[in-house]
Amino acid sequence: MTPSNLRYHQEHEWVRLEGKQATIGISHFAQDALGDIVFIDLPKVGTQISAGQQIGEVESTKTTSTIYTPVSGTIAKVNTDLKDHPEVVNSDPYGKGWMAVITVTDPAEVENLMTAAQYEAFLTSQKK
């Protein structure tokens, strides 16, 4: 359920690093907790961001939740398909539901994020 090739942030975002390009999205746990997603507000390409900052919002029929960036850098690309089909984040959070690609300033930041096993343990500890 939790892909082992990704790293995870405590606010339930995932990161996939390829060279200096980090793709981010929200985890299966996050999409499941949100329920039916109806709108995703993403930052503009070129925006400078630093780790932990709010960069967008996800709205579901139940609630609105903030998207935090797990890494620092510049927004290189955003998933424009989500504008008309935000529900893709529910059906494929780790694939077609990706949200943005960030050109990272410090790839080491990714190393500090949780591994899949650590994230699953984190989720279990949160439930208690």
Add this chain to the structure above:
Amino acid sequence: MKHIAILGAGPGGYVAAIRAAQLGARVTVVENQALGGVCLNWGCIPSKALLSVVDLGDKIKKAGDLGIQVAGSVGYDPAVMVARKNKVVGTLVKGIATLFSTWGIEHLDGTGSLLDSRTIRVLKKDGADTRVMADALVIATGSSWPNLPLFPIDGRQIITSKQALDLARIPSRLLIVGGGVEGCEFASLYNGLGTVVTIVELLPRLLPLEDEEIGRFMERELKKRGVDIRTGTTVENVERREKTVDVALKDGSMITADQLLVSVGRGFNSRGIGLEKAGVLVGSRGEIQVNEHMETNVPGVYAIGDVVGKAMLAHVASTQGKVAVENILGHDRRMDYDVVPAGIFTLPEIGRVGLTEQQVREQAVSQGRQAETAIKIGRFRYAGLGKAQGMGDITGLFKVIADAESDKLLGVHIIGAHAADLIHEATLAMQLGATVAQVADMIHAHPTLAEGMMEAMEDVDGRAIHLARKRG
């Protein structure tokens, strides 16, 4: 019998006139434009007449989902929309004239100005130059259209809301300067009609005077509909081309639009009306200064509505008008601005009363209290309401802010269908000093949108029935 002369027949002046007549006064009203003022002719009413059409159009666009068969796509006929709007306005204007005649109120169709504290000179439309002498005067001249050097209004490329309501053309690209109430309402209107709309707002968010959570909600809704929102920046330069207008923003970006709507910078109509002859004082912004009885520094001269620079709302003007004439006619009534409801007729609609969360926090801190413990907040979303689900209108939020100690309501904010109507339950509760528990414990009919008010009140103490149990 006392004679009262009223300068201006907007929602302040005409209401003051009728109340004065009810109380037995002889009343003369001077107005050089249509009865009803900006509100009825170029503001509240016409904008709602047009927005209600777009609201319905939006619903028809969802017809397929609802099981309604509509042949072809939804299109708008601006000429019919404007004709209907004008008919609505005409009916209401005639209504005021009828009320005036039943109460024996004299209407002078002309431009008035004060000669002294008891006399208004009137240059009538028919050329006559007359004087009205009265026992008391009420100034209700309102506010003026934006007139800023950066935005020379030409009625073609650079327009005000007055022209925007005539839909003389539906531009393919509209730039709205100012993300306040008017800017957001016109963004809803033109976006609905198919125009590509950009809003430029100097402050970091839209609707800067509203509760921040509500302002953000509105911003999201407008973005969803495709409105381009540029906050935290301002217009630096405007170039009029033959058919377009090129605008440079302070953040360095350029926007080309077919029309630019100026939704900032209304002024007060306090010049050229003879205030200095009567000795009436105005403040630094040009607003007429009044006390809580709505009386100016000159005894017997009262002022009401936009021109006194309090809340620029039609219903506040009307209340001020009643307060003014009741005081003139021997009653003691004071104006109180603690409980003022307001509606914003965006899509979706907003209703609010009392303070915003930010104001409440600042107030708590100024009283030496911790904001976190001094206030309690309850929320409930429309999606949790059976009625909203049934209507297919599930976008919306109720937000209740209360004093943690006294349980008294400090502010209530609603965004969603019928928000401006729904706000009055909270308004009455605040007017009567009710507690959150009293409103929460009142029986609310099912299934209604008003149940959202009950649930949000219950949520203040974590006891809303239709909210998942909160952890921790």
